[in-house]
Amino acid sequence: MIIDDFSNDGSVERVRKLIQGYENKIKIIELDKNIGAAGARNIAIRRADAELISFLDQDDRYRLDKLEKQAEAISKNDVKLVHGNIVHMNEKGDIIREARGNRIRNNINYKQMSKKELSQNLFDLNSIRLGTVMVDRDAFLNLGGFDKDLFGGEDWKFWVEFATQYKMQHIDDMLYEKRTHPRQVGTTKSIQRSQGKIKALDDLLNEYDFLQDKSDKKRSLLVRQIAKRYILDGFPTKGKEALKNNLDLKKWRLKEISLYFLTHTGKFGASILNIYMGNKN
DSSP: OEEEOSOOSSHHHHHHHHTTTOTTTOOEEEOSSOOOHHHHHHHHHHHOOOSEEEOOOTTOEEOTTHHHHHHHHHHHHTOSEEEEEEEEEOTTSOEEEEOTHHHHHHTOOTTTSOHHHHHHHHHHHOOOOGGGOEEEHHHHHHTTOSOTTOSSSHHHHHHHHHHTTSOEEEEEEEEEEEEOOTTSHHHHTHHHHHHHHHHHHHHHHHHOGGGGGGHHHHHHHHHHHHHHHHHHTTOHHHHHHHHHHHSOGGGOOHHHHHHHHHTTSTHHHHHHHHHHHHHHO
């Protein structure tokens, strides 16, 4: 199933040409207004008639054996969700590197952790990536699907909630090829997505008291991401406001203090941050 979130770039017409001859197998849902990725995915899943659901963004690719491996894992291990690892490709589709997050995913012991422990772990590390997921449709719908009011953090919030109710598993295999380019939403709207994650964090804390212990660290990380982006984009004053308005000054550590200093140094601060982030990557 393909869902079009009210695009205006001729995408639907191109897709119709690509699926000619397969219309009995591939459905297209065209929304009459833009409702965002979370809402669009919820609609597609509610209209689907498959028992298992998997996600694919328009510029990415599955490995050929992805669906087979995951369906087998769900059947054999009595779990409701299976996810795996990622490789990155460039705009041309050439594989460029393995995702750094794979190491984190591989080190999580899904079999030994209680539901509470796994939920805490996913809250802290956010290690599940949407494109690698296969999930039981009924379980997904029983939890209400993704929060359609969030832009950024809607899938992270859902995985944390899912872990409190259902068993899940990780496969140590490359299942998903994620395209990396400067026009992707994660790059062009990184501030809005981080702000959405802060809203998701607050929603989770209101629902699950046992997540409080790790919340300060997570909030600091998200706020720093916002501040860095503002500095790099040439808006250091907004970066300073993000730090001051979203974090308790008493809990600032060296990372927050350093960023706050950079918001007072103009273009020099952006240059220093660019060098630091380049070395880190």
